[in-house]
Amino acid sequence: MKIALDAMGGDFAPAKPVLGAIEALKEISDLEIILVGKKELIEEELKKNSYTSDRIEIKDTCDIIEMDEDPVQGVRSKPKASMNVMLDLVKSGEADASVSGGNTGALITASQLKLRRIKGVLRPAIATVFPAKNKQIVFMDVGANADCKPEFINQFSLMGSVYAKELLDIENPKVGLLNIGTEEGKGNEITRESFELLKKHNYINFYGNIESRDMMNGEVDVVVTDGFTGNMVLKASEGVAKFIFDFLKEEIGQSFRGKIGALLLKPIFKKMKKRMDSSEYGGAIFLGLNGISIKAHGNSDENGFKNAIKVANKFAKDNFIEQVKVAIDKCKEEKNEF
Amino acid sequence: MKIALDAMGGDFAPAKPVLGAIEALKEISDLEIILVGKKELIEEELKKNSYTSDRIEIKDTCDIIEMDEDPVQGVRSKPKASMNVMLDLVKSGEADASVSGGNTGALITASQLKLRRIKGVLRPAIATVFPAKNKQIVFMDVGANADCKPEFINQFSLMGSVYAKELLDIENPKVGLLNIGTEEGKGNEITRESFELLKKHNYINFYGNIESRDMMNGEVDVVVTDGFTGNMVLKASEGVAKFIFDFLKEEIGQSFRGKIGALLLKPIFKKMKKRMDSSEYGGAIFLGLNGISIKAHGNSDENGFKNAIKVANKFAKDNFIEQVKVAIDKCKEEKNEF
Numbered sequence: 001m002k003i004a005l006d007a008m009g010g011d012f013a014p015a016k017p018v019l020g021a022i023e024a025l026k027e028i029s030d031l032e033i034i035l036v037g038k039k040e041l042i043e044e045e046l047k048k049n050s051y052t053s054d055r056i057e058i059k060d061t062c063d064i065i066e067m068d069e070d071p072v073q074g075v076r077s078k079p080k081a082s083m084n085v086m087l088d089l090v091k092s093g094e095a096d097a098s099v100s101g102g103n104t105g106a107l108i109t110a111s112q113l114k115l116r117r118i119k120g121v122l123r124p125a126i127a128t129v130f131p132a133k134n135k136q137i138v139f140m141d142v143g144a145n146a147d148c149k150p151e152f153i154n155q156f157s158l159m160g161s162v163y164a165k166e167l168l169d170i171e172n173p174k175v176g177l178l179n180i181g182t183e184e185g186k187g188n189e190i191t192r193e194s195f196e197l198l199k200k201h202n203y204i205n206f207y208g209n210i211e212s213r214d215m216m217n218g219e220v221d222v223v224v225t226d227g228f229t230g231n232m233v234l235k236a237s238e239g240v241a242k243f244i245f246d247f248l249k250e251e252i253g254q255s256f257r258g259k260i261g262a263l264l265l266k267p268i269f270k271k272m273k274k275r276m277d278s279s280e281y282g283g284a285i286f287l288g289l290n291g292i293s294i295k296a297h298g299n300s301d302e303n304g305f306k307n308a309i310k311v312a313n314k315f316a317k318d319n320f321i322e323q324v325k326v327a328i329d330k331c332k333e334e335k336n337e338f
Numbered sequence: 339m340k341i342a343l344d345a346m347g348g349d350f351a352p353a354k355p356v357l358g359a360i361e362a363l364k365e366i367s368d369l370e371i372i373l374v375g376k377k378e379l380i381e382e383e384l385k386k387n388s389y390t391s392d393r394i395e396i397k398d399t400c401d402i403i404e405m406d407e408d409p410v411q412g413v414r415s416k417p418k419a420s421m422n423v424m425l426d427l428v429k430s431g432e433a434d435a436s437v438s439g440g441n442t443g444a445l446i447t448a449s450q451l452k453l454r455r456i457k458g459v460l461r462p463a464i465a466t467v468f469p470a471k472n473k474q475i476v477f478m479d480v481g482a483n484a485d486c487k488p489e490f491i492n493q494f495s496l497m498g499s500v501y502a503k504e505l506l507d508i509e510n511p512k513v514g515l516l517n518i519g520t521e522e523g524k525g526n527e528i529t530r531e532s533f534e535l536l537k538k539h540n541y542i543n544f545y546g547n548i549e550s551r552d553m554m555n556g557e558v559d560v561v562v563t564d565g566f567t568g569n570m571v572l573k574a575s576e577g578v579a580k581f582i583f584d585f586l587k588e589e590i591g592q593s594f595r596g597k598i599g600a601l602l603l604k605p606i607f608k609k610m611k612k613r614m615d616s617s618e619y620g621g622a623i624f625l626g627l628n629g630i631s632i633k634a635h636g637n638s639d640e641n642g643f644k645n646a647i648k649v650a651n652k653f654a655k656d657n658f659i660e661q662v663k664v665a666i667d668k669c670k671e672e673k674n675e676f
Binding site for chain 1: 469471481484485516518524525526527529549550551552553554564565566567569570571573574575576577578579580581582584585586589590595596598599600601602603606609610613614
């Protein structure tokens with residue numbers, strides 16, 4: 001498979017994306033990568049790592065959409081931005097999938113614009129992996145659709161199930177509806193109406209409501225919600241984890257006893273951080289588009305980019321987009337669901 | 339002040355509520371407490387702790403609303419439930435404020451039914467304290483109103499400000515609107531409309547949007563949102579903290595090195611847990627009602643109940659309900675805000 005990588009996207013670009021590409025190429029023998037970005041900067045990074053390979057290609061382009069740039073404006077005003085060019089490669093079929101650690105809003109906009117939604121898809125959505133007890137779960141929509149209709153959430157459940165099956169190898173994933181209580185009838189209007197649709201959905205394994213407190217207990221494999229709530233919960237979780245780690249770090253630094261204790265627990269803390277880190281699983285994906293667009297976390301290191309590239313490669317190989325299309329079509333034809 | 343305490347509410351009732359009452363009475367010399375619940379059980383607890391005082395009174399009542407009971411049905415079918423009787427005491431003026439660690443939904447229902455909303459209040463809401471860097475902040479609505487109009491959120495900002503001033507001693511609290519991005523125009527429909535109202539609000543100190551990830555950085559003093567989102571974020575935060583602590587505990591138990599490290603870090607872990615625990619600040623309050631109804635966490639220990647009683651006592655002493663009324667009236671008369 002040939003993966004287009006936005007070499008200019010992310011907080012540590014181009015160093016970390018390029019390094020991630022090198023690592024991925026070392027691990028997968030039939031992988032090819034197109035590095036999209038400023039040629040001289042990319043070549044410099046490759047040189048730094050003394051890496052040459054005929055499986056690496058550079059697509060030289062001058063512009064970059066900055067991390068804090070207005071997404072829509074950035075995408076529209078900079079057709080030669082690395083992110084846009086990367087997606088053009090997927091669109092034209094020159095690449096089989098893409099990975100970017102750049103501006104999230106811009107990547108949403110550009111992906112929708114270039115790859116277009118699959119026929120029958122009401123709204124593309126962002127799915128990510130979320131840590132749970134002894135497993136990982138799929139969580140969506142985490143930010144593409146701030147205002148959702150129940151039908152959108154109903155369809156997220158189908159796309160999320162296909163995704164969980166492919167990414168996490170779960171045969172018949174259990175789908176939970178994020179809610180403020182577990183009983184039927186709980187929640188706000190949109191969630192109550194979504195529940196009604198999900199209950200009748202023939203192509204998913206509906207578990208029922210699940211509270212945000214219990215998402216991580218491992219009861220379900222996929223959690224669906226609207227993009228506003230999903231983004232809130234995702235970022236709150238990040239915030240709390242950061243708060244706890246920052247607090248521990250500060251306290252530990254204040255005493256000799258603390259420092260010794262922390263030294264002994266270092267492997268455990270490291271494991272914990274890794275456990276909380278979605279980049280271990282390749283970041284987030286835009287579901288519902290005619291192409292694979294993977295979003296690596298902005299602060300990904302080489303490992304984060306490597307994992308995202310590996311996921312992109314696997315998804316391309318397994319013809320993931322076709323799987324989504326089949327599921328949507330099946331649902332549409334037989335049940336007139338959407 | 340005289341506080342009515344639901345002696346039967348909470349996971350460890352009546353033991354922990356009674357113990358919390360004893361602790362509070364020891365700390366505050368002019369405090370009086372009415373313990374509401376099954377007399378013989380309460381007397382047994384007092385005896386166990388060899389405690390007698392003329393500042394403690396028992397209001398004998400037979401029924402209990404169970405933790406997992408349907409809230410509305412429980413409140414309506416059991417007029418002699420400890421929670422209902424407790425609120426009757428506030429309503430009649432026999433008690434100056436109340437504290438319960440019982441069924442949250444039932445306490446919302448009963449509080450609204452018995453205490454009624456303050457004139458001009460659109461919707462009563464639940465406010466809680468949330469940990470932030472070097473401080474605590476007020477967070478609301480965390481669950482009373484799953485569906486909110488922008489006007490409700492606008493009014494929460496006023497009630498939350500009065501609450502922050504009283505509870506946390508902040509003169510001109512900065513109010514943030516919980517959102518998925520910081521720029522104006524971000525968010526779902528209701529949040530965008532709320533922003534417009536908050537921007538024009540003359541009686542609050544509006545900070546702008548704040549992301550759930552940044553709530554804990556200490557930039558603002560009050561965070562407002564609808565009850566669905568608030569509940570989601572609150573419970574997700576609890577879930578993540580629990581996940582992290584459970585993970586650490588399990589990992590630590592698996593090696594000698596881990597056990598030694600944890601022993602050394604024990605005081606820090608303890609401090610951390612305390613920091614994350616809202617019961618340190620008396621739990622949650624229902625704002626907008628004609629009376630003080632405080633919700634202690636269901637799993638509160640004596641310390642949690644003691645703190646909730648102390649908050650109830652302070653609020654009663656400072657005539658908090660009158661403060662809310664004045665704020666609502668001022669806003670209403672001068673600006674026709676609500």
